[in-house]
Each structure stands twice: as C-alpha cells, then as structure tokens.
Amino acid sequence: MAANRASIADLAKKLNISVSTVSRALNNHTSISESTRKKVWQLAKEVNYQPNHLAAALRKGRSNLLGVMVPHIEGHFFSSVMHGIETVASKVGFNVMICQSNENVASEKKNIESLLNAQVEGVLVSLARNTHDFKHFEKVSKRAIPLVFFDRVLEGLNVSSVIIDDYLGAYQAVTHLIEQGCQRIAHFAGPQHLNIYKNRQRGYQDALQAHGLSVEDDLIFTCDMKTEDGVEGMEKLLALAVPPDAVFSASDFSAVGAMQVLKARQLRVPHDMALVGFSNETFTSLTEPRITSVDQRCEQMGQSAVKLFLEMLEEKSGEFSPRRIVLQPELLIRESSLRLQPHLIPHVTAR
Amino acid sequence: MAANRASIADLAKKLNISVSTVSRALNNHTSISESTRKKVWQLAKEVNYQPNHLAAALRKGRSNLLGVMVPHIEGHFFSSVMHGIETVASKVGFNVMICQSNENVASEKKNIESLLNAQVEGVLVSLARNTHDFKHFEKVSKRAIPLVFFDRVLEGLNVSSVIIDDYLGAYQAVTHLIEQGCQRIAHFAGPQHLNIYKNRQRGYQDALQAHGLSVEDDLIFTCDMKTEDGVEGMEKLLALAVPPDAVFSASDFSAVGAMQVLKARQLRVPHDMALVGFSNETFTSLTEPRITSVDQRCEQMGQSAVKLFLEMLEEKSGEFSPRRIVLQPELLIRESSLRLQPHLIPHVTAR
C-alpha cells in the first residue's frame, strides 16, 4: 500500500538507460532524443513518479522557497497581504513558508533562523511592534539573501521595503474633512514608535496647518487603536469644553468605537461629528452609517513585495541596491464623513 | 560580503576532526565528549554556521514541512484557522507551507503536486467549493502521507477530518430564537452541495420541527451568502403576505445585509425582526445592534487539524485509521436576537 515512491534511478533501471538521461528527459533538455524523452515521461506517469524537490534544491542550491514573517496572520490586513504574496509567488513557481512573530522579538529571531535553515531564497517581513533594531536580520543580508520589509519597516535603514504612503493617506483624509466643513478635527493616534502611526499623525498635522487650522494637543488622543480605545477617546473628546466636530482615527477599530459612543449619546454622524478611519476594514462598509476609510492596498502590497524580491534575486550576482516602493493609498469616502453632496457618494459594495 | 556559508565539513577541517563527529556534536549525541562538543558549538557560533535543512531532510527522509491548502487565505475564517495551524506546527518544529486553491479544482490539483514534490510530511486541506471527488488526493494517501480535511470536507469518505458541528450550531441558534418568542423563522441558506451549509439548514429545520413549528419553503432563501444576497433575501421576505419575525442566516455577511434593509425601512431589530448569523465575524460585535452569531472555533480547528496530523504521523508505520474531530460551536448571544432579559447579555468586547 505505502508504495515507496519511485526515484529517477528506478526509472533509469527499468528503461535500461542512465539516470542522467532520465533527469535530462524529465527536464526536457534539448540534447535528449524525442523518442527517449517520450519513453521516460510515459513511464514516469505510469509509476506515478514524483520528483524530489529537496534533492534538486540541494544540488542546484535553489530551493524555490520564499519565507514570510508577519506579526500574526489572522485579521484583515495581513491575511490580505498574504493573499497577494502567495498569489504571485506561486505564479512564478515559488512555495511560500509562513511564520508568525506574535509581536515578539524573540520569536522573530527564532523564525529568521528557521527560515534560513530551510534555505529560503528570500525573506519578506513585517516587523513586530517592539522591534527596534536590525541585529537579527543581519544574518539574512550577510548571506546575500534578498530581504524585503513591508508595512512595518525599520526607518533610516538601507533595506528594501514596500509601504503605503501613510502620510498622504492621512493628509487626504483630513483635507477631505476640512472640505466637508469641519473646523475642529481630532485625531486618534497610534503608538508613535511605529512608522505607520507616526506618519499618519504627521499627515494629520500638516493637513491642518496647510489649511490654516491649528494643531491642538488635547485633540490628539494617543492609544492602542482598539475599539475600546475609541470609546474612551471619544468620551474624553466629548468632555472637552469645546469638543471637536470630526475625528480622524488612525485605525478603523477605534473609529467604530467612537461611533458607538456617539450613537449611544444620540449624536449624529456625520453632522454632529464626522468620522474617518484607516485601513478599510471589512466592517467599515457594514456599519450604519458606513465609515469613510483609507484603503491600504493590502494585496498590492503583497504583490509588490514579491516582485521586489524577484528583482533582487535577478541581480543577485551583482550588488543589489535596496529599493523602496511606496504605494498610493485611496480614500474611500462614505457616509460617516459626508456632510455635503450626499448624491455624490460612490456606493462601495462589500465583498 | 556574500560570505558563502560554512558547512559541517568546513567546521571539521578547522577543528581537525571528522564530519561525523561534528554532526553528532551539533546534534548533542551522547557519544561525543563534552570537550569536543563545546569546541564544535563554539566554532559554529563564531563562523555563524547555519545547518542546511534541505540536506538533513534529504538524508533523513523527514522534511519537517507541513502543507496547508485553503480556498483563499484572506478573510476572517481561514486566516484564523491558519493562525491556529502555524502556532502549533511551529511549536513542534514544523514549518508550514501554504497554498491557495482559489476555489478552483485545477489549482487544487496543481497545489497537491507541488506540496508532494516539496516532500511535505502531511497535508491539511479545506476544499474548493466545487470539488466533488477525491481523485487528486489519492496520490497523497497512496504515498502514506497524513491527509486531514478541515471545515470543507468530502462526505462519506474515509479520510481524517476536523469540522465543527454546523448542525448543532444551527439548531442552537434557531432554538434560541424560538425561546425568544419568535414564531416564524426564516433561513438564509448557502450552496447545498457544501457540507457546512447543508448541515446548517438541517439544523434549522430540525429545530423548528422539534418545537412544533413547520418548515416553510418560502421562508428559505438559498443564495451565495454575500451582503447583497442578504439585502435581496430580506426584501423578498418582507414582501411576503406574512413576513417572518426572525431570520437565521447561515452567514454573517447576509445577516448584516438583512439588517441594512431593516434599518432603511425603520424596522427594529430584534423586536420587529430578530437576526442570528453564523461565523462570528469581527464586524458582528461592531454593528448596532450587535449581531448574535455562532462562533466556529477557527483557531481551535487549526490546532486540532495539526494535532490530528501529528497523531497520524506517530503511528505511520502501522496502518492509521482515519479519525474525525467534531468541534462544538458556541452561540454568542447579542442584541440582534435578544427580545427578553436584556440585562443578561454578556458583553462581548471586540478584539
């Protein structure tokens, strides 16, 4: 029953030819006659021959393996990125190995070792929250293995990366709120040591100033971006002497938390308080009203990361200079921020 | 710069001992003296030795690779299952390789080949929608490689699998609605060739009958389970001569679609129409009101699948008899279905 699988040598023996001929025949090498090529392929089919990638990889020094490490795979963003990654990787014949750091630097270190041991040809990484240094990635670059960071990157480092323009996304979101007539715009900010949240805050501030509005510290609520944080933040804002008339939240989760508070207090969104989130989470188009949000191009990010990896692999022999891809976010305007011209809303259907 | 990595042979040469000794030292084999063991480990650290898993795998015939194939990885359910899988797999030293079938039988076939070629030691699969036969999986079982189906399985087949008790989940959901005083309960049903939706519908019907309610065909709306389908379904139901007073939807997405219609028509949830969904999607606890839903134990499903695989691996030498794990779903009662005793609602916070 457990028919131990046939090797190239078995085929060779049965056909009374050499292993090298079989190998070349299976690889459709030009120097093999059509007749033997056919014979080999047919026998291969018959005995259900399955090539052993491991052996080939060992010999060729090419594993066709791509390693990916994310903080955690569940959730909208990372799973969408993974989707993008797997799709284009498999298209070019790469298998993808996946690891989770669980937001933990120690695991990150272990995983890198594990991926390297598995002889991956490239590593795509989105960093754990509290990763601040590059040490454990040096092994990767030392072994001249393409390394690409995505979304959560380390700044000021000469490493390839693909990110979205968080600054621009925030800038556009806030500008949109201003155009809708909002005058006092608050911000739910995320942990500032993460590049993404820092840039979103910068975008927020610059957009205000560019339109002659002042940045007020008590309108900025820095938190962990959970739904509960949004609840807390909104309650704080409503308790101010002069509450804001809009909130730009760096996360959809805190935005929805804020909305819950507003509804409970019978305040109208967007007329009493306009709301914009970030990430275009699935639920943003399912709430009532739907929440305006900034789409992060998750899938495209995954695709770009793989493409970058492939480019680096190409010119591996030479010195490859790190590249950086910056994707353009897209502001999806929905009812939570639309005070004017409701007839212009593009209706975005959920998947 | 691209310091080609050191092999076991390099270490041996530098220390003037044999490769076998080095190998055993690195594996902490008992027959190696403490002193040489230390020497080897130290040198390994110094020259940054990275073992080559491929070579070891080839020699040992054990790749420590686990293959996983899902229809698509993005989205709440599958990404959560993957999380569970990766977590326990990595704990026991397995790397996981991931594939997507994109709901496509042809890709499914290709992916299986690819995984087998990569010499995975086991395969976990959730089937594409339109997979009806087992042919392309026979190779897996023929090679005596543990095969575990999860969630979307092929019925009547002698293959290991882990599923949740969709029947029970549906039964409980409908019973709950009845207990809340609902008398005319409709059902949004999914494609009936998928085991999960078929069982949910059976659970719905049996629960009705068990409580003396009749099953009416025009209260069952079979669709694709998208948000839009929920919209359409609810509109149809409301157009009936005698509309229902509750809907049990086999998917949260169609449930939320239904809720949108109800809100637009100023109907109250749950008093005019109670609503229960299925899957406990993230957004179910973010809507207003929050949607009662059946939790599918995604993570646990992933964990169980890996455990099952490990068990099969254990007794691989003997004939392993397929096993089947059935997880218990959990009904999470929220406001969308709660007509009585609102003070008893457990407040479920979103992640």
Place this chain on the structure above:
DNA sequence: GCTAAAAGGACAAACGTTTGCATAAACCTA
C-alpha cells in the same frame, strides 16, 4: 598486568537530484 568493556571518534555510504565532461554513433562535407 591482563582482558573486557566502554568511550570517543573516523570512514564511507547513503538520500535523489543535477551537470560538466567524456564518449560513441551517426551524419556531413569535400
């Protein structure tokens, strides 16, 4: 002090491929 056992290590074969080189047969070309 002699033998037996144990400890520590070396040799070499294997795992299943790929591939540079050599070879033999067949085909031209003049």
Place this chain on the structure above:
DNA sequence: TAGGTTTATGCAAACGTTTGTCCTTTTAGC
C-alpha cells in the same frame, strides 16, 4: 574515405547532511 561536426547518451562527482560500522584509546575489573 578521412576528418569534422552533430546528436544522443553515459560516467561520476557534487550538494550537505546523517548514521551504521569499525577502529583506537582509555577506563575499569579482577
């Protein structure tokens, strides 16, 4: 017909490990 080229194949080494077997040295038992 000799010489050269093409075509098709074989030989054997290599990839980096692991591991069964054998050898040498030390230790212990008496």
